[in-house]
Amino acid sequence: MRSLSFVAALVLALMPLGACACPPVVERYDGPEATLATWQSQLCHDDVAGEYRCLSTDLKRRLGNFSAYWTARDLMLDDQPLLRSALRAIDLVDHIEQRRQDDVSGYAELTLDVYGETTLIGFRRETLLLVELERGPPLVARSDESLAGLYQAVGGRRWIELSGTRLELTPEQLAGARSILLEHRWTIDAIEGLTGATP
Structure with missing residues (x-):
């Protein structure tokens, strides 16, 4: 029996390109979910500068510079073809499996489950x-x-x-x-x- 991830990836790969549409770009940063939706729409539209605006000052410092983010993001999408396909087919906010937020420290984490593959994304206020x-x-x-x-x-x-x-x-x-x-x-x-x- 093939895994759900494989079947989902196959279905997404076979969908006609006209059936897939990027979500509209609406820049909102008033909560982790809003920032996730903004980042997804920028990724889907291949607007790397827009994606970079979604990153924390500390993450930008850890990455080094804009070019380092661009390279790392391309590697991530190459390593996770299911994520690349899902960006056009689903709303990532609808796939939040777990949410933790501490308003005192200003930190939150969202765990996404996309077709059986989980990804953790951290947020800073x-x-x-x-x-x-x-x-x-x-x-x-x-x-x-x-x-x-x-x-x-x-x-x-x-x-x-x-x-x-x-x-x-x-x-x-x-x-x-x-x-x-x-x-x-x-x-x-x-x-x-x-x-x-x-x-």
Whole structure:
């Protein structure tokens, strides 16, 4: 008797390409499941830069650089052809077998079961400060601390401090800022099977 994984892979491989469609790209990072869906849609559309935006600052540091992620991700997909096929055929969020989340530490894990093969993906909550400018690329600062941990108040003055990260704006940049966004984002911190990113 053939394994379920083999049969599922065969069915996916024989599906006409027109029957497969990538999920639309909707960038959301408000929870591990939202980030997983964003990452899947970017993978399906082969938008490596979009995938890279889903990764935590620490994972990017562990991988080394964008090129290292691109190489590791291609190796992972080559080693897991079932995952490559599943990206177009299923919604990974529907295949979460187990979910653990600790809001105090800001860490979560999702265990996926795709046609009998399990994959563990770790997530980290980061705080993102994003300044969109009229001209030039956006300015970005990230921190592992919660928003409450960044808030400081002394003698009637209040400010937000991202430890270990400094974002400096000239008066001209501040005057030309279209928006300043401060939010929590859940980012991928570990992917089982991705070289350099194992949980």
